[in-house]
Amino acid sequence: TVVVDTSCEIGGDGNAIHKGLGYITRIQVPNPGMQGQIIMQALANCSPEVIICDEIGYHDDVEQIQTTSKRGVGIVATAHGHDIYDILENERLSPLLGNYNPKTRTRTTKPSFKALLAIVEKGVYQFFPNLLESIDAIAAGKEPESYLLGPRAADHLNRINPSQTR
Secondary structure (H helix, E strand, C coil): CEEEECCCCCCCCCCCCCHHHCCCEEEECCCHHHHHHHHHHHHHHHCCCEEEECCCCCCCHHHHHHHHHHCCCEEEECCCCCCHHHHHCCCCCHHHECCCECCCCECCCCECCCCEEEEEECCEEEEECCHHHHHHHHHCCCCCCCEEECCCHHHHHHHHCHHHHC
């Protein structure tokens, strides 16, 4: 596993890797514009099974993530958006999500990720276990399969739909 750490939010600040990460290779990115280049460097030099990176879609990293996933390397990445629909409508991220087009409600390829986890609020997460099926459901105008997880998930459900909790 390789962590490509752009803003030191994954591995911690400084040269010492956060103990919670265990035995991994961490590559700090000196400039956010270099994240794509560092992802390719990690792929070429470290032979990882998984690459973890944060804040994708701001620079030239989308093409490199796509290439990495097509070479059989798992990708764990973060991207900003309020929900799955925001992520799907982000034109920069579209190639990683099967080239989904929200206007035509179609995709042309498989997504680079197998699943998606959205942070709904602190302590509440929405998990889409099969991203390909979720995208196809949204394209068909259906609600995608997902699960609310986390220590505050039940509280969240009570707030948004109190009649279903009885």
